[in-house]
Each structure stands twice: as C-alpha cells, then as structure tokens.
Amino acid sequence: MPSHVSQKNEMNAKRIIVPIPTGAGLFLAHYSARGLTGLEFPSGKYLRRMVVAKSGSLPPPVCRWHRLAVLALRCALAGKVVVDLPPLDLSAGTLFQTRVWGALRNIPPGTTMTYAQIAAAVSKPKAVRAVGGACGANPIPILIPCHRVLRTNGQLGGFTAGLKWKRILLEREGVVI
DNA sequence: AAACGGCAAAATG
DNA sequence: CATTTTGCCGTTT
Numbered sequence: 001m002p003s004h005v006s007q008k009n010e011m012n013a014k015r016i017i018v019p020i021p022t023g024a025g026l027f028l029a030h031y032s033a034r035g036l037t038g039l040e041f042p043s044g045k046y047l048r049r050m051v052v053a054k055s056g057s058l059p060p061p062v063c064r065w066h067r068l069a070v071l072a073l074r075c076a077l078a079g080k081v082v083v084d085l086p087p088l089d090l091s092a093g094t095l096f097q098t099r100v101w102g103a104l105r106n107i108p109p110g111t112t113m114t115y116a117q118i119a120a121a122v123s124k125p126k127a128v129r130a131v132g133g134a135c136g137a138n139p140i141p142i143l144i145p146c147h148r149v150l151r152t153n154g155q156l157g158g159f160t161a162g163l164k165w166k167r168i169l170l171e172r173e174g175v176v177i
Numbered sequence: 178a179a180a181c182g183g184c185a186a187a188a189t190g
Numbered sequence: 191c192a193t194t195t196t197g198c199c200g201t202t203t
Contacts, residue, residue: 158183
C-alpha cells in the first residue's frame, strides 16, 4: 500500500452494524470487509444509532457471517460449545492484545484461568496487569471469552460491560464462584 | 513523560 | 483475616 495511506485510515473503513436478538437482549454485531470486528452488549441506547443496517439487505459475505454470528452468540449464551464462528477481524489490536485474545480463545467453556496464567501463556509472565488491559480491550466479548479470566485469589476481577454480565456468563456455563 | 488500569505479592495491623 | 504498599507492563494522552 502507498506509504502515505495510514493504516489508521485503513481501519476506519466503513463498518456495518447489525442487531442480534437474543433472549438476553439485543446485541449489536460490527462487520468490516474482513469479518466480525465487534460485539456490543445490549445497552438500551442503541436507538440513537443511525448506522444500524436492516438484516435484510446485507452484502452477501456479511449476510453469511451474520448468520454464523447469531448462531454462535445464542450458543455461547446457552453455555454450549460454539461450533463455528464467522471470521474475526482483529486487525485493530496491537500485537500484545491479539496474543492475549488468542490465549482467551483456548479457554474451554465452563473453565477459567487467571490473569497471571494468561500472562504466562503469552510468555510475558510479569505483564499481568497489562493482560487485564487487553481483556478489557477485547472487541468481541463472549465469543472471545474474556469472562473466563479471574483473579489469582479467586475473585471475579473486572468486566468492562459490568460485573453482572461476567457473573451471568460464567453461571450459564456452570462455573461456580 | 506521565498517568492509568478487569493484577499480584509482600508488607502491615 | 482485611487493607495498604510496592512492583509491573502495555496503552493512552
């Protein structure tokens, strides 16, 4: 690519936002040309958005991905193993973040790891706190299961979308705290 | 360059 | 025990 075209510009390319109705509320999926880039929890404030596309008239690839995303999210919310995901576009993440997110994806449903274990898993055993930051920056919660990371002392730790969600998600997979 | 976190281990009472 | 301090590290401003 021409060097005067910044990569930042590239990643600000247009996104399509599509609602995902679930029993737990209306989530919003964000798509780029490369795949799913984000998942928003139900907020009650999505009405203000003008950018939400009707699930009817979507570009064919997005339509396919969205079908998968809907199934995957409902599956995950039911605490079951997600069979197949749409392609994830994590290009907005830093190297460190994408490594952490990769490690998160290896945590099976119904199990947990600690922030320290994740840090070790990405070969940065001392970057424990930074792992917390990377979890918080996870653009696709639930499908990238940052809720399965707990403190070393057994406490919940934090959750950007609110601890209530972290509890709900863990409870639905049968994790006891 | 400094401040800020979804943390952890050690020190302290 | 519960709380505070101290060390750490990637990100953000």
